Amino acid sequence: xxxxxxxxxxxxxxxxxxxxxxxxxxxxxxxxxxxxxxxxxxxxxxxxxxxxxxxxxxxxxxxxxxxxxxxxxxxxxxxxxxxxxxxxxxxxxxxxxxxxxxxxxxxxxxxxxxxxxxxxxxxxxxxxxxxxxxxxxxxxxxxxxxxxxxxxxxxxxxxxxxxxxxxxxxxxxxxxxxxxxxxxxxxxxxxxxxxxxxxxxxxxxxxxxxxxxxxxxxxxxxxxxxxxxxxxxxxxxxxxxxxxxxxxxxxxxxxxxxxxxxxxxxxxxxxxxxxxxxxxxxxxxxxxxxxxxxxxxxxxxxxxxxxxxxxxxxxxxxxxxxxxxxxxxxxxxxxxxxxxxxxxxxxxxxxxxxxxxxxxxxxxxxxxxxx
Amino acid sequence: xxxxxxxxxxxxxxxxxxxxxxxxxxxxxxxxxxxxxxxxxxxxxxxxxxxxxxxxxxxxxxxxxxxxxxxxxxxxxxxxxxxxxxxxxxxxxxxxxxxxxxxxxxxxxxxxxxxxxxxxxxxxxxxxxxxxxxxxxxxxxxxxxxxxxxxxxxxxxxxxxxxxxxxxxxxxxxxxxxxxxxxxxxxxxxxxxxxxxxxxxxxxxxxxxxxxxxxxxxxxxxxxxxxxxxxxxxxxxxxxxxxxxxxx
Numbered sequence: 102x103x104x105x106x107x108x109x110x111x112x113x114x115x116x117x118x119x120x121x122x123x124x125x126x127x128x129x130x131x132x133x134x135x136x137x138x139x140x141x142x143x144x145x146x147x148x149x150x151x152x153x154x155x156x157x158x159x160x161x162x163x164x165x166x167x168x169x170x171x172x173x174x175x176x177x178x179x180x181x182x183x184x185x186x187x188x189x190x191x192x193x194x195x196x197x198x199x200x201x202x203x204x205x206x207x208x209x210x211x212x213x214x215x216x217x218x219x220x221x222x223x224x225x226x227x228x229x230x231x232x233x234x235x236x237x238x239x240x241x242x243x244x245x246x247x248x249x250x251x252x253x254x255x256x257x258x259x260x261x262x263x264x265x266x267x268x269x270x271x272x273x274x275x276x277x278x279x280x281x282x283x284x285x286x287x288x289x290x291x292x293x294x295x296x297x298x299x300x301x302x303x304x305x306x307x308x309x310x311x312x313x314x315x316x317x318x319x320x321x322x323x324x325x326x327x328x329x330x331x332x333x334x335x336x337x338x339x340x341x342x343x344x345x346x347x348x349x350x351x352x353x354x355x356x357x358x359x360x361x362x363x364x365x366x367x368x369x370x371x372x373x374x375x376x377x378x379x380x381x382x383x384x385x386x387x388x389x390x391x392x393x394x395x396x397x398x399x400x401x402x403x404x405x406x407x408x409x410x411x412x413x414x415x416x417x418x419x420x421x422x423x424x425x426x427x428x429x430x431x432x433x434x435x436x437x438x439x440x441x442x443x444x445x446x447x448x449x450x451x452x453x454x455x456x457x458x459x460x461x462x463x464x465x466x467x468x469x470x471x472x
Numbered sequence: 473x474x475x476x477x478x479x480x481x482x483x484x485x486x487x488x489x490x491x492x493x494x495x496x497x498x499x500x501x502x503x504x505x506x507x508x509x510x511x512x513x514x515x516x517x518x519x520x521x522x523x524x525x526x527x528x529x530x531x532x533x534x535x536x537x538x539x540x541x542x543x544x545x546x547x548x549x550x551x552x553x554x555x556x557x558x559x560x561x562x563x564x565x566x567x568x569x570x571x572x573x574x575x576x577x578x579x580x581x582x583x584x585x586x587x588x589x590x591x592x593x594x595x596x597x598x599x600x601x602x603x604x605x606x607x608x609x610x611x612x613x614x615x616x617x618x619x620x621x622x623x624x625x626x627x628x629x630x631x632x633x634x635x636x637x638x639x640x641x642x643x644x645x646x647x648x649x650x651x652x653x654x655x656x657x658x659x660x661x662x663x664x665x666x667x668x669x670x671x672x673x674x675x676x677x678x679x680x681x682x683x684x685x686x687x688x689x690x691x692x693x694x695x696x697x698x699x700x701x702x703x704x705x706x707x708x709x710x711x712x713x714x715x716x717x718x719x720x
Binding site: 268272278 | 523526527528544547550552554558559560563564565566570573576577579580581582583584585609611625
């Protein structure tokens with residue numbers, strides 16, 4: 102297997118494993134907790150290293166998962182004291198855990214591979230070199246196995262407990278009354294987030310794990326209003342970011358993990374602007390359309406008010422729209438176009454008059470305004 | 473199931489925040505087949521009573537039984553309608569899916585809803601006249617429509633006892649009438665319905681049983697005999713006095 106392919110595939114697997122869980126973090130408004138866990142697992146890793154007397158995958162996973170759950174537990178405890186608000190509780194716990202980890206690394210393992218750079222930025226560039234062997238047989242890059250395994254675990258977790266995750270996320274109260282412990286589900290999810298973070302951070306580092314966990318999920322949330330689609334789109338957005346990020350890093354000869362995370366940010370920006378329903382552009386267009394529609398209704402009501410009165414001839418001219426209603430030429434023209442297209446208003450030279458349906462519409466508008 | 477047992481029997485219930493009693497020595501026994509209101513001023517502990525009943529809040533003292541059993545055992549027979557504001561309506565799902573959540577309790581862990589469950593959920597939506605909105609994203613429903621989806625979800629639980637927290641809050645007049653006729657339908661089917669209700673004017677018209685609550689249970693019984701000016705004024709007027717006596 103070529104090393105390039107191994108890097109890209111690892112990136113895709115990391116993105117898929119992270120983004121799928123990220124959807125539930127976004128919906129539970131816990132994006133910051135992913136950040137906290139990604140930093141707070143460091144002392145757990147060191148503890149694993151210490152117990153196993155060296156780098157051990159299993160000890161590392163257990164240590165990190167435990168540290169992740171301790172972080173979540175401490176945050177909950179701190180919140181329950183009601184002396185510290187939710188986000189602040191996270192902000193207090195995770196630097197403390199991270200600092201403890203950093204201190205332990207510098208004190209006991211200053212000379213070993215567990216260095217701060219690897220923790221923060223990962224080393225996805227080297228995944229192709231670190232192979233697993235069974236006896237003499239080359240099983241392929243280690244990180245592919247780890248991330249493949251984590252993807253599988255997350256896939257099974259989300260599939261098996263989909264109903265419970267959805268219910269506890271949407272309505273924890275109902276979940277509790279129906280006998281599905283929301284606390285159990287919360288800690289289960291956090292355990293899976295913790296081990297995913299450990300697996301992923303050897304590839305992309307602690308900071309970028311957060312990018313892949315949160316940003317693609319947030320992007321997907323802007324694009325759909327169905328949960329299964331959201332999970333699928335989040336995985337897709339993460340995978341695309343992995344591929345494009347690799348290409349970008351290759352072209353510019355920069356950090357692969359950094360490029361991948363940057364692309365997730367770009368994707369989010371594009372979704373925020375151009376999402377068909379929730380995008381800023383779509384919203385601006387919707388508002389503009391509403392403004393024209395409301396102006397057309399205003400015109401109808403104005404024409405109705407003066408219909409049949411002596412000043413009607415003066416009030417109901419096109420130039421009057423500009424001088425008295427204070428509409429500029431272009432806007433007045435667009436309003437008039439809309440009203441004529443819907444045959445609500447007839448234009449006789451400079452003179453405007455209501456059609457039958459225009460009169461009905463204006464009366465409806467007045468009724469609605471009163472209700 | 474003990475058919476003679478009361479749908480809800482609360483005995484000596486006290487709920488407190490630290491040393492501040494929210495509910496003080498409550499006795500309440502609701503007979504089968506009534507449409508009951510829990511009425512009282514703000515801060516009387518109406519929602520707390522519902523939440524404590526459903527185990528969503530720790531209780532300091534007392535016992536709560538439903539159909540002669542603890543809630544953990546009677547779960548399947550109890551439907552719950554929380555306050556509409558208690559959930560995030562931007563959640564990416566549609567009305568039918570929310571109603572389907574009502575069937576999760578009978579399904580238990582891991583098992584997925586079947587086609588029959590889906591049809592049942594749709595039927596429940598029909599009963600609240602919301603079948604046309606089954607596929608609608610829930611954030612695009614009006615307040616009244618959201619409330620009806622919540623009611624349909626409770627119907628989907630196939631319960632014998634329904635506990636509802638302010639089902640009429642923030643709904644339009646049409647929805648209010650639709651809800652009350654649905655509740656009356658439930659009663660004539662032999663179910664028991666208990667609602668937290670805050671509107672004194674409509675209470676005697678809508679409900680046939682009432683519990684007047686203000687931290688302590690002031691009075692409880694059939695609307696005709698319990699809805700007296702003395703009881704009401706004691707519930708609302710004597711509030712501070714009760715608190716002082718309660719705390720003493």
